[in-house]
Amino acid sequence: MGQTIITCGKLFDGIHEDFFTGMDILIEDGRIQKVGKDIPRPRQAQRIDLSGDTVTPGLIDAHVHLSTFDWRRRGWESVYTSKAWKGMAVLYNAERALRRGFTTLRVVGCHCNDGYASIDAKRAIDQGYFPGASLSVAPFYTGCVGGMADFTRALSGNPDLASALAEDYPGIGTGKDFFIASVREQAKMGADFIKLMANGGFMNPYGGPGDVQLTDEEYASVIAAAHQMRIPVTAHAYTPETIQKLVSMGIDGIEHGSLMDEKTAEEMKAHDVYLVPTMMQYDEIILMDEEALQRREPAEFREKLRAYGPQLRAGREVIRESRLRLGYGTDMCETYPCYECGREYASWLRSGFAPFQALRAATSVNAEILGRHDIGAIQPGMRADVAAWGRDLLADPDALMDCCFVMKDGTAYETERG
Numbered sequence: 080m081g082q083t084i085i086t087c088g089k090l091f092d093g094i095h096e097d098f099f100t101g102m103d104i105l106i107e108d109g110r111i112q113k114v115g116k117d118i119p120r121p122r123q124a125q126r127i128d129l130s131g132d133t134v135t136p137g138l139i140d141a142h143v144h145l146s147t148f149d150w151r152r153r154g155w156e157s158v159y160t161s162k163a164w165k166g167m168a169v170l171y172n173a174e175r176a177l178r179r180g181f182t183t184l185r186v187v188g189c190h191c192n193d194g195y196a197s198i199d200a201k202r203a204i205d206q207g208y209f210p211g212a213s214l215s216v217a218p219f220y221t222g223c224v225g226g227m228a229d230f231t232r233a234l235s236g237n238p239d240l241a242s243a244l245a246e247d248y249p250g251i252g253t254g255k256d257f258f259i260a261s262v263r264e265q266a267k268m269g270a271d272f273i274k275l276m277a278n279g280g281f282m283n284p285y286g287g288p289g290d291v292q293l294t295d296e297e298y299a300s301v302i303a304a305a306h307q308m309r310i311p312v313t314a315h316a317y318t319p320e321t322i323q324k325l326v327s328m329g330i331d332g333i334e335h336g337s338l339m340d341e342k343t344a345e346e347m348k349a350h351d352v353y354l355v356p357t358m359m360q361y362d363e364i365i366l367m368d369e370e371a372l373q374r375r376e377p378a379e380f381r382e383k384l385r386a387y388g389p390q391l392r393a394g395r396e397v398i399r400e401s402r403l404r405l406g407y408g409t410d411m412c413e414t415y416p417c418y419e420c421g422r423e424y425a426s427w428l429r430s431g432f433a434p435f436q437a438l439r440a441a442t443s444v445n446a447e448i449l450g451r452h453d454i455g456a457i458q459p460g461m462r463a464d465v466a467a468w469g470r471d472l473l474a475d476p477d478a479l480m481d482c483c484f485v486m487k488d489g490t491a492y493e494t495e496r497g
């Protein structure tokens with residue numbers, strides 16, 4: 080692959096909350112060799128001039144769902160397309176995210192049944208058959224029959240169809256033994272982690288975010304079985320009660336956590352549990368944007384946001400003021416294409432987070448959450464995953480929608496902007 084020298088305008092290294100100027104990055108065989116001012120520039124090295132741009136590590140989105148092509152037809156694609164189609168959707172979305180500067184994605188389950196296609200896609204990308212962001216995968220939602228994990232609930236008008244599809248879905252079931260078996264099977268097939276659906280939701284028309292989905296015995300069995308297989312568990316959870324319970328059972332992370340209170344944040348911190356707050360989905364109610372809220376589909380979602388409005392606003396503040404380990408994740412399912420991972424940055428900035436906190440979340444903190452020690456920072460020895468941005472990252476909330484350069488493992492790809 081040879082050597083490459085990148086000349087940076089400003090450089091955010093993924094760790095220090097500051098920009099460095101006048102830095103070069105020397106890359107050899109897909110790895111970062113040297114970073115600094117006045118480092119030797121081998122004559123045969125390929126030169127990439129990003130002196131007018133801000134260079135960052137390739138970004139990481141810690142909360143994506145990739146198994147459908149078209150977010151407007153998510154429900155339809157879930158039921159009326161094959162597992163092969165869903166696998167192709169994962170590849171398609173992983174490539175488009177890469178071209179937008181996101182070199183790694185954490186797939187937090189598939190709301191339909193893709194038959195482990197996300198793991199196939201991950202392997203095919205790793206082996207170089209397709210260009211795409213590298214993937215860390217929880218293959219399915221693990222949860223209860225008829226709950227947040229059960230996409231066949233929408234088909235209850237046709238019990239034969241609903242049952243047939245549910246039977247084939249390895250994540251939905253009842254009882255401790257089922258959950259132990261499900262986790263072991265997912266681990267066997269190559270799951271990087273387990274995604275537990277612990278509460279109901281805002282998006283799902285059945286019930287609400289306070290609904291408890293599993294019995295205590297079932298929750299505990301998921302966590303214990305995963306830890307026995309040496310893989311972490313993260314949970315879709317909203318309420319303080321459920322989060323505290325899972326923290327006491329040894330959970331590794333929480334997704335959303337939008338109804339957070341101070342005591343729960345303290346408990347999470349005490350047990351070193353991270354949070355991926357996926358803020359964008361709740362912004363209209365938190366930032367009081369009534370016009371945008373009116374455009375929201377479906378109506379049940381709007382009504383639930385309104386009912387929980389004050390709690391969601393309080394929760395956002397607790398999250399901002401807490402010193403929790405926060406990851407950056409978009410969770411776009413039915414609002415925008417799932418590969419537009421830069422959208423979440425605006426939520427962080429508009430909610431009063433410091434830009435460098437968001438940038439660290441999308442780089443070194445997310446790398447830690449993924450258990451990856453080879454990405455998330457521009458440092459010698461790291462994989463050469465590099466992105467560059469033309470706009471002002473400190474002032475422009477849409478700056479991460481405008482990637483002007485991306486490289487993964489030392490190979491540069493054409494970018495896609497806007």
Ligand SMILES: [Zn+2]
Binds near residue numbers: 142144187410
């Ligand atoms: Zn999600």
